[in-house]
Amino acid sequence: MKPTGPIPAGYAAEGGELIVAGRPVSHWIAEAGTTPLFVYDGSMIDARVEGLRRAMPDRVSIHYAIKANPFAPLLQRMARLVDGFDIASGGELAMAMAAGMEPARISFAGPGKDDAEIEAALASGATLNLESARELDRALAIAERCGVTPRLALRVNPDFDLKGSGMKMGGGAKPFGIDAAAVPPLVRRIVASGGEWRGFHIFAGSQALSSDAVIETQGQTVALAVRLAEDAGAALPHCNLGGGFGIPYFPGDEPLDIVAVGAALGETLDRLPPAYADTRFAIELGRWLVGEAGVYLTRVLDVKESHGEVFVVVDGGLHHQLAASGNFGTVVKRNYPVAVANRFDEAAWDQPQTIVGRLCTPIDRLSDKVALPPLAEGDVVAIFCAGAYGATASPAMFLGHGPAREILG
Ligand SMILES: *Cc1c(COP(=O)(O)O)cnc(C)c1O
Numbered sequence: 001m002k003p004t005g006p007i008p009a010g011y012a013a014e015g016g017e018l019i020v021a022g023r024p025v026s027h028w029i030a031e032a033g034t035t036p037l038f039v040y041d042g043s044m045i046d047a048r049v050e051g052l053r054r055a056m057p058d059r060v061s062i063h064y065a066i067k068a069n070p071f072a073p074l075l076q077r078m079a080r081l082v083d084g085f086d087i088a089s090g091g092e093l094a095m096a097m098a099a100g101m102e103p104a105r106i107s108f109a110g111p112g113k114d115d116a117e118i119e120a121a122l123a124s125g126a127t128l129n130l131e132s133a134r135e136l137d138r139a140l141a142i143a144e145r146c147g148v149t150p151r152l153a154l155r156v157n158p159d160f161d162l163k164g165s166g167m168k169m170g171g172g173a174k175p176f177g178i179d180a181a182a183v184p185p186l187v188r189r190i191v192a193s194g195g196e197w198r199g200f201h202i203f204a205g206s207q208a209l210s211s212d213a214v215i216e217t218q219g220q221t222v223a224l225a226v227r228l229a230e231d232a233g234a235a236l237p238h239c240n241l242g243g244g245f246g247i248p249y250f251p252g253d254e255p256l257d258i259v260a261v262g263a264a265l266g267e268t269l270d271r272l273p274p275a276y277a278d279t280r281f282a283i284e285l286g287r288w289l290v291g292e293a294g295v296y297l298t299r300v301l302d303v304k305e306s307h308g309e310v311f312v313v314v315d316g317g318l319h320h321q322l323a324a325s326g327n328f329g330t331v332v333k334r335n336y337p338v339a340v341a342n343r344f345d346e347a348a349w350d351q352p353q354t355i356v357g358r359l360c361t362p363i364d365r366l367s368d369k370v371a372l373p374p375l376a377e378g379d380v381v382a383i384f385c386a387g388a389y390g391a392t393a394s395p396a397m398f399l400g401h402g403p404a405r406e407i408l409g
Pocket residue numbers: 065067068086109203206207242243244245284285286287288388
């Protein structure tokens with residue numbers, strides 16, 4: 001038997017059936033007309049944002065990194081909840097605007113922006129987080145050609161990274177951002193160009209569960225932003241401090257203490273010199289806001305035995321939930337939280353069961369040797385922590401089964 005991650009707080013059963021977004025899973029499956037299916041709990045997301053606002057200092061805005069989950073109804077809800085969207089493509093710009101987010105509250109990062117994307121962003125009034133000196137040249141030329149005042153920030157590749165983070169995106173040689181040492185002259189160029197100088201974007205990693213690590217990184221990030229602004233001799237209107245708040249996916253993972261993080265950030269910002277009294281700060285989060293609010297529901301098609309092991313074959317797979325199969329940024333396959341949705345309260349069998357997707361590849365394992373009630377054809381398996389990096393971060397076209405349905409409840 002292998003352990004599974006903790007089922008997130010807020011899930012319960014009624015009459016033996018798992019309740020998601022206030023309704024039994026059979027309701028959602030009937031509404032979708034089919035499995036596999038992602039269900040997202042809108043009020044869980046609301047509560048998440050509210051809790052974060054209470055924890056964070058007033059001068060820190062909350063941004064949603066929409067790549068975590070760009071499902072249109074979810075984005076529309078988020079557009080009313082958060083202070084800004086962080087995007088990373090022209091496609092995401094269109095989605096963010098369609099969801100009703102004002103362009104002035106959108107910022108666009110990403111190491112490879114083409115001219116059409118830069119033009120669309122500048123013309124809309126979104127902020128570009130520039131990732132190279134050459135990208136600054138291109139943005140200034142495009143702004144001049146289009147007759148717009150560009151809103152420009154610089155993404156900095158910091159000299160540190162977020163300790164214990166699942167995916168390192170800063171520190172040392174990186175394709176993201178501009179090395180800190182090269183930043184001050186570019187700030188001066190932006191200011192001299194007459195463009196609107198919007199400050200820094202400094203993102204040092206993802207999926208951290210240690211509040212000490214996040215606090216240390218935020219302290220380093222604020223200090224770096226101040227040092228770079230000082231070196232450049234420029235004001236600092238805005239600074240995006242990155243995010244990196246993780247959620248518990250695996251056995252032994254504990255939730256991040258956001259109250260401790262917010263308190264420490266408040267102290268850091270209170271110590272800033274008076275010149276930074278008007279600087280606005282932002283944190284940009286994806287999975288922390290939406291990950292635990294999503295459940296992936298997939299139905300059992302077959303149960304079979306091979307050399308004494310039980311394999312449960314479901315109608316979903318890694319083409320919708322690549323991360324649960326251990327093939328999205330993790331080194332070792334560990335089990336996501338999982339349950340039998342239609343028999344949630346039943347005791348586990350003493351026989352381990354391995355849940356595999358329907359794809360013809362040995363990497364399509366959703367849970368490895370888990371303790372669950374004995375599964376049978378027609379049962380519904382729930383995989384938790386499916387609200388982020390599921391539907392759009394999985395190869396839905398692989399093997400021709402197509403995408404899963406999605407519902408915001
Ligand atoms: C992916 C990404 C995020 C969101 O990361 P999460 O781990 O989902 O919070 C935020 N900012 C940037 C720059 C990113 O690339």
